[in-house]
Amino acid sequence: xxGEGAARxxxxxxxxxxxxxxxxxxxxxxxxxxxxxxLNMIGLxxxxxxxxxxxxGSDAASLGDSRVSEFRNRKLGFVFQFSNLLxxxxxxxxxxxxxxxxxxxxxxxxxxxxxxxxxxxxxxQAGRRADRISGGQxxxxxxxxxxxxxxxxxxxxxxxxxxxxxxxxxTVRLMKSMAARMGLTFVVVxxxxxxxxxxxxxxxxxxxxxFEEEGGAPA
Amino acid sequence: MGxxxxxxxxxxxxxxxxxxxxxxxxxxxxxxxxxxxVIFQGLFDAIVRDLTDYEFGDIxxxxxxxxxxxxxxxxxxxxxxVPHVEAAAPRLSGSAEINLTxxxxxxxxxxxxxxxxxxxxxxxxxxxxxxxxxxxxxxSRNSMVVGGAVARDLGGVQVGDxxxxxxxxxxxxxxxxRFIVSxxxxxxxxxxxxxxxxxxxxSLRDMMGRPGATGSMMVKLSDPGMAAEVRDxxxxxxxxxxxxxxxxxxAAEQQLAGFRSGIAMINMIGYFGMxxxxxxxxxxxxxxxxxxxxxxxxxxxxxxxxxxxxxxxxIQGMIIGAAGAGAGTAAGLGYTVYAxxxxxxxxxxxxxxxxYDWAKxxxxxxxxxxxxxxxxxxxxxxxxxxxPVEAMRNA
Numbered sequence: 001x002x003g004e005g006a007a008r009x010x011x012x013x014x015x016x017x018x019x020x021x022x023x024x025x026x027x028x029x030x031x032x033x034x035x036x037x038x039l040n041m042i043g044l045x046x047x048x049x050x051x052x053x054x055x056x057g058s059d060a061a062s063l064g065d066s067r068v069s070e071f072r073n074r075k076l077g078f079v080f081q082f083s084n085l086l087x088x089x090x091x092x093x094x095x096x097x098x099x100x101x102x103x104x105x106x107x108x109x110x111x112x113x114x115x116x117x118x119x120x121x122x123x124x125q126a127g128r129r130a131d132r133i134s135g136g137q138x139x140x141x142x143x144x145x146x147x148x149x150x151x152x153x154x155x156x157x158x159x160x161x162x163x164x165x166x167x168x169x170x171t172v173r174l175m176k177s178m179a180a181r182m183g184l185t186f187v188v189v190x191x192x193x194x195x196x197x198x199x200x201x202x203x204x205x206x207x208x209x210x211f212e213e214e215g216g217a218p219a
Numbered sequence: 220m221g222x223x224x225x226x227x228x229x230x231x232x233x234x235x236x237x238x239x240x241x242x243x244x245x246x247x248x249x250x251x252x253x254x255x256x257v258i259f260q261g262l263f264d265a266i267v268r269d270l271t272d273y274e275f276g277d278i279x280x281x282x283x284x285x286x287x288x289x290x291x292x293x294x295x296x297x298x299x300x301v302p303h304v305e306a307a308a309p310r311l312s313g314s315a316e317i318n319l320t321x322x323x324x325x326x327x328x329x330x331x332x333x334x335x336x337x338x339x340x341x342x343x344x345x346x347x348x349x350x351x352x353x354x355x356x357x358x359s360r361n362s363m364v365v366g367g368a369v370a371r372d373l374g375g376v377q378v379g380d381x382x383x384x385x386x387x388x389x390x391x392x393x394x395x396x397r398f399i400v401s402x403x404x405x406x407x408x409x410x411x412x413x414x415x416x417x418x419x420x421x422s423l424r425d426m427m428g429r430p431g432a433t434g435s436m437m438v439k440l441s442d443p444g445m446a447a448e449v450r451d452x453x454x455x456x457x458x459x460x461x462x463x464x465x466x467x468x469x470a471a472e473q474q475l476a477g478f479r480s481g482i483a484m485i486n487m488i489g490y491f492g493m494x495x496x497x498x499x500x501x502x503x504x505x506x507x508x509x510x511x512x513x514x515x516x517x518x519x520x521x522x523x524x525x526x527x528x529x530x531x532x533x534i535q536g537m538i539i540g541a542a543g544a545g546a547g548t549a550a551g552l553g554y555t556v557y558a559x560x561x562x563x564x565x566x567x568x569x570x571x572x573x574x575y576d577w578a579k580x581x582x583x584x585x586x587x588x589x590x591x592x593x594x595x596x597x598x599x600x601x602x603x604x605x606x607p608v609e610a611m612r613n614a
Contacts, residue, residue, distance in 0.1 A: 045520055045608045066524045073522020084517045084611065088229045100222035101522045145521070 012037055012208045019153065019187060024179050026196055027189045029205035035189045036157055038205060042187060043076055043155045044068050056152045073101050077146030079156035084142065085130035091141045092117060092126040098148040116144040120174060136167035140174060147178065156188040160195055172196055223527060227534035230514070234507060238539065241503040245543020246550060248496035249587045252489040253551025256579065257558045259482045261571030266478065268572045269410035270471045272346040276437030277446045279470040280453065283461035286432040295340060298438055301452060303445040308344035309433040311335035311423050316385040317416065319373050326374040332415040333386065335423030344439040347404070350411040354378035354402035360422045363398035366413040367405035376400055388428035396426055408569025493587060497594040500539060504598035508532060515602050516610025525603040532602050536595020540588035548584045
């Protein structure tokens with residue numbers, strides 16, 4: 001629920017959704033339907049007015065702020081529409097950051113970050129400042145950062161929304177190949193369902209309610 | 220601290236303008252305090268120095284009955300055997316009427332302070348002879364040093380002039396004697412003999428009808444820090460006399476008390492200046508936080524706790540404080556060195572007695588650092604209150 005008094009609005013209502021491990025899930029819907037709110041709820045960036053969010057067996061929504069931060073750091077990976085890398089840091093430092101926040105030693109974090117950047121084809125950009133690379137490269141770096149701590153779920157909010165069609169297609173291919181190769185769970189919010197081709201599951205959000213369109217529980 | 224320190228430093232370095240402004244604010248705050256200290260404490264110490272060197276010594280011995288009747292030679296010899304005492308010299312003070320006829324014109328000055336000195340002992344216990352910039356110090360019973368201001372009032376007395384001095388003796392009779400001006404004394408800040416004349420102490424004793432009498436005994440120490448101990452030792456050695464012995468702080472209390480409160484007030488103004496620096500830091504840090512809203516949102520989203528964000532911005536405050544305190548202290552020390560090496564004075568006045576008070580320098584730097592960190596607390600706290608989604612959405 002957002003707002004106060006008469007302006008109080010329910011962004012999502014009656015959502016009862018289970019995301020299964022290893023699935024590549026698309027969340028689609030028109031603008032203002034509540035799909036980003038749903039993603040923010042799953043990502044613990046927003047808290048539901050009522051209800052539970054269970055991730056990896058833990059009721060994450062009931063945790064205190066500090067524990068929620070730790071939970072986000074260790075269990076969730078984020079890819080935002082505008083890559084949202086820290087411009088003050090280099091590409092490799094951006095990828096290292098979640099690991100350093102988790103208490104991993106600098107050397108180990110750097111090695112893993114280098115490996116992840118290699119996996120997304122950015123090894124040559126590792127030492128460049130994050131604001132000196134192209135949008136597509138930044139989005140690939142953001143994917144590498146999202147995978148840094150081996151998350152239970154990677155949440156992507158319009159990850160191709162700010163990219164040209166060629167770069168967007170390459171980013172989609174990268175996400176799908178990483179998901180397949182690493183057995184990751186991806187929840188992707190998009191307004192362009194066709195860009196993603198075959199996926200495990202598509203959930204449509206309309207007026208704050210979720211409708212299963214394709215897929216569902218794995219066989 | 221680890222990544223937080225690196226991130227804080229990097230974020231700050233990429234906002235060089237804000238960093239420079241904040242560092243400058245702290246630096247100026249410290250510099251103002253240093254300049255205040257150099258000037259006002261320097262002036263205070265210079266006055267103490269001149270009062271010590273010219274008038275009181277490190278210890279001033281007087282008698283409750285106006286005059287010390289003991290033999291000055293015996294007393295000085297006794298004192299000079301006491302550890303830490305370098306020299307002791309008798310002084311006798313009075314008031315005189317001086318007249319001079321020059322080129323057929325008669326000049327007369329009344330109530331001129333006159334000081335009797337023992338030239339041999341005085342040059343060891345005092346540096347007032349160094350203020351004689353023309354001619355030489357008192358060297359015989361009929362020689363006289365005239366202060367610059369007195370010389371001017373007497374129509375421009377010159378070395379070699381003969382002046383007539385009249386003193387009222389202890390029985391109320393006028394005693395007149397001629398003296399030859401051997402030197403003219405001018406001290407920067409006019410703390411020396413500028414408004415006085417000096418003659419041989421025996422001549423003044425004769426004129427005042429007080430043979431062997433001494434007004435005060437100035438005692439110079441090799442270690443002025445031992446003044447209180449030497450004073451107590453002296454008083455204990457003469458329990459049956461009516462001696463009074465005072466350190467320079469006690470002897471010159473009247474002259475120094477007003478100055479002390481002035482220094483305290485100036486220091487307070489300096490600290491208010493530093494408070495202004497703190498407000499500048501609050502403003503700049505708030506700007507930094509507002510300019511980093513998106514970054515704070517991202518950091519929170521990928522797992523930074525509120526505490527981590529708080530620490531990052533407090534570290535920025537610490538960096539600003541350390542850089543500002545370092546730069547301010549360096550600039551302040553630079554100014555202090557300059558003032559000391561050039562023997563800084565204002566408009567030919569008393570040269571400042573510049574000293575390095577390391578405890579105060581450290582204390583000022585620490586206070587500035589602490590103030591910078593304290594000033595960063597509110598903006599840092601504000602940064603922690605940002606919700607990740609809101610921060611990224613509103614950036």
